[in-house]
Amino acid sequence: MNEIETDVVVVGAGPTGLTLAYELALAGVGTLVLEKLPSRNQQVKGGAIHARTAELLESRGLLEAMRNRAFPGPPVGANFALLPVPLDTTAWDTRHPSPIMLPQWEIEEVLEERATALGARVRRDAAVTAVEADDDGVTVTADGGLRVRARYVVACDGGRSTVRKKLGMPFPGRPGTFLAVLADIRLSAVSPLVPRERGHISTLTRRANGYWAMLIPLGDDRYRLTFGHDGGADQAGPTRDTPVGEDEITAALRAVYGEETVLGGVDNSSRFSDATRQVERYRDGRVLFAGDAAHIHPALGAQGLNLGVQDAFNLGWKLAATVQGRAPAGLLDSYHAERHPVAARVLHHTAAQRVLADPDPSEDVAALRDIFIDLMRLPDTNRHLTGLISGLALRYDVPGTHPLAGQRVPDADLRTDAGPTRLSALFGAGHAVLLDVGGVVPADVTLPGRVDLVRAKCATDLGAGALLLRPDGYVCWAADDAEACRAGLLDAVAEHLTTG
Structure with a gap:
C-alpha cells in the first residue's frame, strides 16, 4: 500500500476540482487531485464561460489562454429558456459581454497546466474506493494501492459523486424526466x-x-x-x-x-x-462538496460549469486560510452559507426555464411563453435575467452596513504610482486587496500578510473611498472617509479575511 500525506485531497479533475487545486496551490497549500479516469475526458460537456466566471478567471491570469482556444465566430449573447430575446449585459458594466465558448477539456487543460506549475499534483486512474473521516483529518483509499491522509477532502467528482455516496450524504431533489x-x-x-x-x-x-x-x-x-x-x-x-x-x-x-x-x-x-438535486450540507466536518457533487440541474443557460468554478473560487481562499491556521472563526463554514443559496437559486430558475423551453408546450405554457418574451424585451426584466444567468447579480450576505458589502466591483481602470492598471490585475497572487481610491487609508496602517494595500486613482466612482476586497473579488468592508477607515479597518480584516 502506497501511503502519502497532503494538506488537501481534491477528488475529481474537472473544471471545479482543477480551479480549486489552482487556488490552493497559489496559496501554498499541498494539494493532490485524484481522478478516476486514466486520461482527460473529451466527451461533450459544458463549455460556455459566462461573464462573472470570466472576470474571476481573468483576475488570476487564466482567461487569456482559454480565450485563445475558443471556437471561432461572432459573439453571441446568453439566453434564458432558449427564448428569442438575447440577454444584454450592458447594464452590468463588464468587460465580458458575451459567453466564451470552448470545449470543457480545453478549460481543464489550461487549469491543470497552471495548477501543476504551482505544485499541485494530479493523479489519474485513481478511483476512490473508501473515505474515512475523523476529527483530525480524512483517509482516502484509491485504486492502484493508494492511501492518502489529508487534513481536508473536497468532493468535486460529479453528480454521481463517489465521495458523497461513501459518506452516505443525502442528495435530495427531483429525478430526471427525460x-x-x-x-x-x-x-x-x-x-x-x-x-x-x-x-x-x-x-x-x-x-x-x-x-x-x-x-x-x-x-x-x-x-x-x-x-x-x-x-x-x-x-x-x-x-x-x-x-x-x-x-x-x-x-x-x-x-x-x-x-x-x-x-x-x-x-x-x-x-x-433534467434531474435536479442539491446536497443538504456543503461541509461535513473535514469533507466539503463543490460543483456537480453538490448540485445538479437541467442543462439550460449553461450554468453548471460556471456554478462549480465559482464554488471553487469561493472555497479556495477560505480553505487555504483554514489549513494555514489564519482563518477567522466561522470562515470555512461561510462557504456553505454563501454558496448553498446561490445554487438553490440556479436550481429554481433552471426549473422555470425547463417549463418555458418545453419543445412540446401545452396551450397554457405557449401563452405564458409569449407573455414572458414580451417581458424580456423590457430593460429591467432583461437586466434581472442577465444578472441571474451571468452571475453578475450575485451579492453575498456579508456582515456590514456599507451598501457595497457583499458586491462585486466592476473591473475599473486605475492609476497607481507604478502606472496604469486594472482592478482585475490586483488579484493575480490570490491575496485580498485593500484599495484606497480616496486617500482615506492611514499612512501608518500595518496589514497582515496576504492583504495587499493598493493606493490608486480611479476616474469611475466605485462607491467608497476605500474597499476591502476578498481574494474572490467581493467587497467585505468599505469606508467613505478616513475616520471610518481608521475606526474599522483592522477589525474588518480580522473578521472577514485573516487573523495574521
Missing part, C-alpha cells in the same frame, strides 16, 4: 435547414418528426448537436450509461434536418437528463 443526447459531430453534407453560422440559441433550435434538436456550428464541418424525443422519457429506451450510436444520431439528423444532411463522423457523445 434523457437527451449531446454530441460533437462532423457533417459531410448539409441541407438548407442546417445553420451556417453560430447565432442566438433560439435561432438554432428545431422540432420535427418526433424530435427536438439544436445544431451549433463550430467551424468547418464541425457541429455541436443536442437532441431528444418529444414526449419525455421512454421507459424502454436507453439508460444514462447506454453508449450513443451513430445510427441514433443519424436518425435524429434526418428527422430534423432532412435526408440531405449526412453524418461524417462522431467525435464524442454523452447523455444527460
